[in-house]
Amino acid sequence: MSDQSTPATDSGGSDDSGGFGRSSSSDSSGSAGSGANGGELIGQIAASIRRERERSGLSMAELARRAGIAKSTLSQLESGAGNPSVETLWALGVALNVPFSRLVDPPRPVVKVIRAGEGPVTHSERADYAATALSSCPPNARRDIYRIEAQPGEARASDPHMPGTVEHVLIGAGRALVGPTEAPVELGPGDYVSYPGDTPHVFRALAPDTLAVIVMEHI
Numbered sequence: 001m002s003d004q005s006t007p008a009t010d011s012g013g014s015d016d017s018g019g020f021g022r023s024s025s026s027d028s029s030g031s032a033g034s035g036a037n038g039g040e041l042i043g044q045i046a047a048s049i050r051r052e053r054e055r056s057g058l059s060m061a062e063l064a065r066r067a068g069i070a071k072s073t074l075s076q077l078e079s080g081a082g083n084p085s086v087e088t089l090w091a092l093g094v095a096l097n098v099p100f101s102r103l104v105d106p107p108r109p110v111v112k113v114i115r116a117g118e119g120p121v122t123h124s125e126r127a128d129y130a131a132t133a134l135s136s137c138p139p140n141a142r143r144d145i146y147r148i149e150a151q152p153g154e155a156r157a158s159d160p161h162m163p164g165t166v167e168h169v170l171i172g173a174g175r176a177l178v179g180p181t182e183a184p185v186e187l188g189p190g191d192y193v194s195y196p197g198d199t200p201h202v203f204r205a206l207a208p209d210t211l212a213v214i215v216m217e218h219i
Contacts, residue, residue, distance in 0.1 A: 063096070066095035067092045067095040089103050110196075113185055113187075113191070114193075116188065117190070119134060119192075135192075135215075142217070145213065149209070149210070150205035150212070151209070151210070156203040158202065159200060163198050164219040165196070167194065167195055167217070168193075169193050171191050174206070174211060175207045177202065179195045179202070184201075184202055
């Protein structure tokens, strides 16, 4: 990425003929994501640019300046109205100090289950005390912690949170179905699960007085 100190200037939409969502008649072989999935890809790129900009603490004007593109162009890209060229995305990646792939195909959280008695354990030398590492916090992430008390009945169905959100759940007592709406995992005391919080997800208590701790991780 050392040869990108002079990225191409974006004029606010006119440089998008070779972009990701639509292909031009003169150079369709140079585009990616054209056709039915083009809108989905552009929306994904828009969310990635916005997420990485907010994580870096840059204003829209400052990121546009560093990338050498117009602020209006960046605004269009973040709203999903623009169709970015490879050069524009590469310049944004350099300005944000992230790989090009992070904007085009960001890493997707997966469902991770650790049952009671599993996981790496560290023991105390002076007390009957054992600590099991369930999850390490990514750089620059914020985590909010909640204690949950739930009874059997209708599930708590949650809409997707902000892009990049991950939820961590540890069951203290009772049993519950927890995780992505299409494939929740049954958990008992001491069981842990993490899953994408930016997709529909549920928490359904299966036993009276179910207790859990939920940690919401925002990147």
